Amino acid sequence: MRREGRPVFLNVLQIRLPIPGIVSFGHRISGVLLFLAIPLSIYLLDRSLHDPQGFSDVKALTGSILFLPVLLALLWSLSHHLLAGIRFLFIDIDLGVDKPTARKTAWGVLGGGVVLALILLGVWL
């Protein structure tokens, strides 16, 4: 909603987003990805519960190399969304709001999301 007389600066290439901003943006992106993955997840759950054949089909499909990019995207989305979400909940109750702490926890979430995604990949495969 643009109002007259107020400057607007939205050159995305020139805005230097601080680390907490990147975490926040990642939280939104991962959230949308997870939203889009809901039907796929229900489909896989359905197949896996249908019969032993369906169960092994789901295992084979989700463990295949072709599925790996999707799996990685989803596991990272889950990890990042979870960790960034926990960070936001703490900030909601006024914990870790000051700048140095907020920066540190933002780095922790960014790195932790990748590490947790790889751990989950290990659990899955």
Add this chain to the structure above:
Amino acid sequence: MSRRGLQGQRPWIFQRLTAIYLAVYFVYFIVALLAGAGADYESWRAWLTHPLMFTATGLFFGALLLHAWIGVRDVILDYVHPFALRLTALTLVGLFLLGCGLWALKVLILATLG
């Protein structure tokens, strides 16, 4: 942020309550998988159709869809401004999530009966 004419506080609280439930369910789910709940078809189905887990998973999908609705609704309100387009986007997302919810419920119930 454009929230004019819309309730803000209730969705805000629901978003956080559902987040906590989803996080707890997720952690339990991973721990159970590590403990072998998904080792083979029989144990996988027995685990998910156990009355407690059936209820917890039903609640999980309810919380997930509410959480997704509030989140995507906020994204749409942030980026989609023309009224007709916004209404269309919100309607489509709502129907999509409602459909997903009914489908998930059907999957769970059929697995329990079958």
